[in-house]
Amino acid sequence: MDKPVIQLHDLSKSFNKHVVLDHISTTVEEGTILGLIGPSGAGKSTIIQLLLGSETADSGTATVFNQVMPNRELLGNIGYMAQNDSLYEQQSGRENLIFFGRMKGITKQDIPSSVEHVTNVVNLGDALDKRVSTYSGGMKRRLSLAIALIGNPDLIVLDEPTVGIDPALRRHIWQELHRLKAEGHTILVTTHVMDEAELVDRVAMLLNGHLLADDTPEKLKNKYHVNSIEAVFLKVEEENK
Numbered sequence: 732m733d734k735p736v737i738q739l740h741d742l743s744k745s746f747n748k749h750v751v752l753d754h755i756s757t758t759v760e761e762g763t764i765l766g767l768i769g770p771s772g773a774g775k776s777t778i779i780q781l782l783l784g785s786e787t788a789d790s791g792t793a794t795v796f797n798q799v800m801p802n803r804e805l806l807g808n809i810g811y812m813a814q815n816d817s818l819y820e821q822q823s824g825r826e827n828l829i830f831f832g833r834m835k836g837i838t839k840q841d842i843p844s845s846v847e848h849v850t851n852v853v854n855l856g857d858a859l860d861k862r863v864s865t866y867s868g869g870m871k872r873r874l875s876l877a878i879a880l881i882g883n884p885d886l887i888v889l890d891e892p893t894v895g896i897d898p899a900l901r902r903h904i905w906q907e908l909h910r911l912k913a914e915g916h917t918i919l920v921t922t923h924v925m926d927e928a929e930l931v932d933r934v935a936m937l938l939n940g941h942l943l944a945d946d947t948p949e950k951l952k953n954k955y956h957v958n959s960i961e962a963v964f965l966k967v968e969e970e971n972k
């Protein structure tokens with residue numbers, strides 16, 4: 732039977748009486764790439780914060796690996812890339828990777844090979860020993876992604892990972908995400924890029940506090956009689972105005 736990695740159960744969250752999540756429930760099985768889409772401000776990052784335990788739900792539960800979050804012990808097995816890069820600017824990319832890798836519990840001995848692997852994934856080799864403060868925005872995104880992937884975590888949570896990343900590298904990153912999925916890793920990714928929403932196993936669309944569509948891209952396109960996820964998204968928005 733498929734193993735649930737993420738379980739959101741009846742999750743609600745408001746900020747200053749503004750209901751952002753209204754009794755959300757879904758399950759993400761092991762080895763699935765779930766794409767979370769929705770307009771700006773729909774609550775995608777809020778779901779991630781509840782999932783990681785850095786925000787508290789008003790009601791309901793977020794469970795990861797069968798443990799109710801927050802649970803600090805699980806964080807070593809979750810790779811997280813936030814929307815805003817949180818990097819040590821005065822250190823080099825390599826020093827950042829070593830620091831975060833060690834925090835994740837990678838041994839000193841294994842650090843060099845782990846750093847090399849994730850650096851290749853994001854194509855950051857040449858800049859690795861330069862100070863992060865000299866990086867472009869896209870390079871910082873790539874370093875943040877490498878940090879999320881270091882240590883080979885079972886669950887990878889990426890909040891708009893390909894913003895500012897050129898098309899060739901974007902394709903390379905998606906190939907890597909599919910490779911990780913094939914190895915059994917579970918990936919939750921938020922995106923505004925509708926082409927990317929075609930590449931996931933399941934798309935969940937967040938609108939007005941609800942998950943209004945949550946299915947494979949193919950099934951959603953069939954259901955709405957359209958040939959792209961972008962068109963599904965527009966139809967669902969139109970229906971729920």
Ligand SMILES: Nc1ncnc2c1ncn2[C@@H]1O[C@H](COP(=O)(O)OP(=O)(O)OP(=O)(O)O)[C@@H](O)[C@H]1O
Pocket residue numbers: 746747751769770771772773774775776777778814
């Ligand atoms: N800590 C907070 N305090 C007050 N309001 C918040 C807080 N965090 C999020 N919000 C509000 O909750 C709503 C959802 O925000 P969230 O960042 O989850 O949306 P999003 O779908 O990730 O948006 P985007 O696609 O623009 O990143 C927004 O209206 C936002 O202003």
